[in-house]
Amino acid sequence: MKELLIDLEVEKTEILKRYRALLRACKSTMQKGDKRMIRKAFDMALESHKDMRRKSGEPYIYHPIAVAQIAAEEIGLGTTSIVCALLHDVVEDTDVTLDDIEQEFGKKVAKIIDGLTKISGVFDTNSSLQAENFRKMLLTLADDVRVILIKLADRLHNMRTLESMPRDKQLKISSETIYLYAPLAHRLGLYAIKSELEDLSMKYMERETYQFIKNKLNEKKTEREKFIRDFIEPVKKVLNGQGLDADLFGRPKSIHSIWNKMKKKSVPFEEVYDLFAIRVILDSTPENEKSDCWKAYSIVTDLYRPNPDRLRDWISSPKANGYESLHTTVMGPRGQWVEVQIRTKRMNEIAEKGFAAHWKYKESSTDSGLDQWVQKVREMLKNPDSNALEFLDDFKMNLFSDEIFIFTPKGALIQLPLSATALDFAFEIHTDVGASCIGAKVNHKLVPLSYKLQNGDQVEIITSSKQIPKEDWLSFVVTAKAKSKIKSALKEEKRKIAEDGKEILERKMKSLKITYNSENIHKLSYYFKLGSTQDLFFNIAKGIIDMKDLREYQLSEKVVENKPQDRIENEQLQGLLRNIKAKDSDMLLIGDDMQKIDYKLSACCNPIPGDDVFGFITVGDGIKIHRTNCPNAAKLMANYGYRVVKARWTNQQELAFLTGLRITGIDDVGLINKLTTVISHDFKVNMRSITVDSDNGIFEGSIMVYVNDTQHLENLIKRLKTVNGVTAVTRFDAIEKAS
Numbered sequence: 001m002k003e004l005l006i007d008l009e010v011e012k013t014e015i016l017k018r019y020r021a022l023l024r025a026c027k028s029t030m031q032k033g034d035k036r037m038i039r040k041a042f043d044m045a046l047e048s049h050k051d052m053r054r055k056s057g058e059p060y061i062y063h064p065i066a067v068a069q070i071a072a073e074e075i076g077l078g079t080t081s082i083v084c085a086l087l088h089d090v091v092e093d094t095d096v097t098l099d100d101i102e103q104e105f106g107k108k109v110a111k112i113i114d115g116l117t118k119i120s121g122v123f124d125t126n127s128s129l130q131a132e133n134f135r136k137m138l139l140t141l142a143d144d145v146r147v148i149l150i151k152l153a154d155r156l157h158n159m160r161t162l163e164s165m166p167r168d169k170q171l172k173i174s175s176e177t178i179y180l181y182a183p184l185a186h187r188l189g190l191y192a193i194k195s196e197l198e199d200l201s202m203k204y205m206e207r208e209t210y211q212f213i214k215n216k217l218n219e220k221k222t223e224r225e226k227f228i229r230d231f232i233e234p235v236k237k238v239l240n241g242q243g244l245d246a247d248l249f250g251r252p253k254s255i256h257s258i259w260n261k262m263k264k265k266s267v268p269f270e271e272v273y274d275l276f277a278i279r280v281i282l283d284s285t286p287e288n289e290k291s292d293c294w295k296a297y298s299i300v301t302d303l304y305r306p307n308p309d310r311l312r313d314w315i316s317s318p319k320a321n322g323y324e325s326l327h328t329t330v331m332g333p334r335g336q337w338v339e340v341q342i343r344t345k346r347m348n349e350i351a352e353k354g355f356a357a358h359w360k361y362k363e364s365s366t367d368s369g370l371d372q373w374v375q376k377v378r379e380m381l382k383n384p385d386s387n388a389l390e391f392l393d394d395f396k397m398n399l400f401s402d403e404i405f406i407f408t409p410k411g412a413l414i415q416l417p418l419s420a421t422a423l424d425f426a427f428e429i430h431t432d433v434g435a436s437c438i439g440a441k442v443n444h445k446l447v448p449l450s451y452k453l454q455n456g457d458q459v460e461i462i463t464s465s466k467q468i469p470k471e472d473w474l475s476f477v478v479t480a481k482a483k484s485k486i487k488s489a490l491k492e493e494k495r496k497i498a499e500d501g502k503e504i505l506e507r508k509m510k511s512l513k514i515t516y517n518s519e520n521i522h523k524l525s526y527y528f529k530l531g532s533t534q535d536l537f538f539n540i541a542k543g544i545i546d547m548k549d550l551r552e553y554q555l556s557e558k559v560v561e562n563k564p565q566d567r568i569e570n571e572q573l574q575g576l577l578r579n580i581k582a583k584d585s586d587m588l589l590i591g592d593d594m595q596k597i598d599y600k601l602s603a604c605c606n607p608i609p610g611d612d613v614f615g616f617i618t619v620g621d622g623i624k625i626h627r628t629n630c631p632n633a634a635k636l637m638a639n640y641g642y643r644v645v646k647a648r649w650t651n652q653q654e655l656a657f658l659t660g661l662r663i664t665g666i667d668d669v670g671l672i673n674k675l676t677t678v679i680s681h682d683f684k685v686n687m688r689s690i691t692v693d694s695d696n697g698i699f700e701g702s703i704m705v706y707v708n709d710t711q712h713l714e715n716l717i718k719r720l721k722t723v724n725g726v727t728a729v730t731r732f733d734a735i736e737k738a739s
Contacts, residue, residue, distance in 0.1 A: 660703070
């Protein structure tokens with residue numbers, strides 16, 4: 001017993017130590033009375049969570065303190081946010097209510113915490129819990145952006161401490177992070193947090209690759225630091241000589257961005273040259289910022305030759321999330337490309353702390369990209385009847401990573417996401433202009449509505465009073481505003497048609513002597529497998545359901561239970577898991593109790609034994625197995641977390657699984673013969689197809705082969721790499737091949 005008391009004493013000391021560290025982090029933003037307010041929130045959180053522990057065994061209070069610390073230190077938020085961060089879990093996990101919080105801390109704090117609290121109660125099984133939570137959080141954003149910033153701090157701390165969670169939870173949380181939270185951090189200009197979220201997600205979703213790149217970066221650390229010192233010295237000397245006060249340092253690129261580069265360019269780690277970026281941060285007065293940055297640019301490019309295609313000027317036209325910087329890539333002293341980023345202290349703070357810093361400098365900054373974005377989110381949220389998942393997809397698509405700048409006929413500048421069309425531009429101008437748009441003139445040339453705009457285009461919209469929004473418009477617009485306006489116009493049209501259908505159905509049911517009441521209408525909807533009564537009225541009006549079908553319904557003796565759609569869906573899911581009986585499925589164990597259940601291998605990523613996999617319950621196709629790094633994995637796990645089941649391979653059978661290999665090299669006489677000999681003769685592996693392309697001495701081939709597991713595949717790849725003339729062998733997914 002004594003030992004436990006000592007532990008509790010140690011914990012008590014540690015909690016106070018962490019609380020003091022938090023107060024130090026808040027010092028810069030604190031005003032009179034703030035310390036008392038933070039202490040009150042800390043005491044409430046400490047009391048509420050006193051008997052709770054995290055999965056790691058630590059006291060739960062460590063988590064809210066850490067979230068508050070991230071909010072203060074890494075995002076730069078003030079006292080109200082610190083109070084909310086300390087209390088963000090009390091309503092959800094303890095007896096404290098929102099009313100208690102409102103009484104103690106006021107309406108504003110209660111409102112933010114309400115946005116941070118997960119929805120409890122019944123969910124619509126069609127949409128996922130995560131999608132609904134995310135939507136609720138965004139609804140609160142309409143009043144207060146701090147909700148999302150604290151949520152990001154909460155997510156970052158959860159990701160930093162994900163080690164103690166079970167594997168399936170790690171996968172679900174990481175997928176949701178990479179799918180939603182990292183793009184959101186990017187959109188709010190929190191680049192450091194975005195990079196860390198991406199890296200941590202990769203750590204759990206692609207463990208081996210993450211570890212491999214991390215080890216490689218560590219191996220070259222000393223060599224890299226020496227290179228950075230040699231590169232920086234002459235630049236610093238000239239900058240100081242010209243009277244520019246500058247800090248210069250190098251930082252390695254994030255593991256996730258290095259991996260993306262390796263995938264995008266199909267190159268091994270050794271061939272990714274810009275593994276780090278050099279940052280030049282100038283201490284400039286607001287009026288000299290622009291000229292100082294360009295002066296520094298000319299000094300850097302005098303010393304090192306720049307790549308003319310790699311200049312990015314976000315000082316003249318800042319990104320929509322407020323990011324300002326000059327980026328150039330120059331040839332370093334050892335024949336190596338180096339990215340150099342030039343910005344001022346103000347610009348750097350906005351780049352590091354995003355939204356919070358943006359507000360701080362709002363008076364001096366002319367850019368209102370972030371304000372416009374929040375305004376767009378508010379507009380999206382005004383559409384009350386959109387499905388949560390649809391909303392999420394539209395929203396995610398609008399966490400634009402890249403923007404293009406388009407001019408109106410009068411020269412006004414409008415920012416749109418990359419791939420935006422003429423129709424997106426029309427809706428951006430005004431909803432009515434979009435709805436009546438029949439075409440556009442881009443740089444004085446007539447183009448269709450689906451024309452993809454390029455940076456710098458000047459666009460004039462042509463409208464007609466006879467035009468109405470069409471269903472196929474949804475296939476080419478990309479902005480959330482255009483999508484939601486088209487959807488609501490189509491819904492309105494459908495509603496009018498359904499009104500007529502309602503009257504027709506009433507008459508038809510009367511003639512068949514079926515009572516027209518809500519119970520029978522619901523039964524009819526279920527009989528025709530329609531999602532809502534509106535769909536039923538619409539199909540009647542369109543003649544898709546006629547008297548013959550209604551008679552069949554009447555004659556049908558099948559008793560249709562009037563179950564709500566979500567219960568039907570839920571029972572289908574449960575039934576699927578219960579009823580699927582094992583056939584010859586000895587290769588995989590599925591579910592929490594690791595049973596042998598029948599499954600199908602997903603064609604989008606062709607998993608083979610040895611791959612890290614998960615099961616996904618489809619409604620019509622049983623359980624499908626995906627690789628955890630499948631291109632669709634993040635979306636499936638983030639949106640339909642409740643349908644994901646654990647799966648792992650057993651080693652009971654030697655079966656052959658199809659996978660693809662891409663081989664590149666220098667074309668040589670008999671190269672194909674050498675490759676096929678290795679595959680068929682040495683490895684006794686069957687090939688299904690081989691496509692070869694040779695261009696001016698460069699050989700590129702795609703081969704579909706049958707292998708037993710990942711070990712078998714790795715051995716085959718190693719052996720193929722030893723063939724004379726072969727420079728690279730990589731596995732590819734079916735999805736890549738299709739593209």
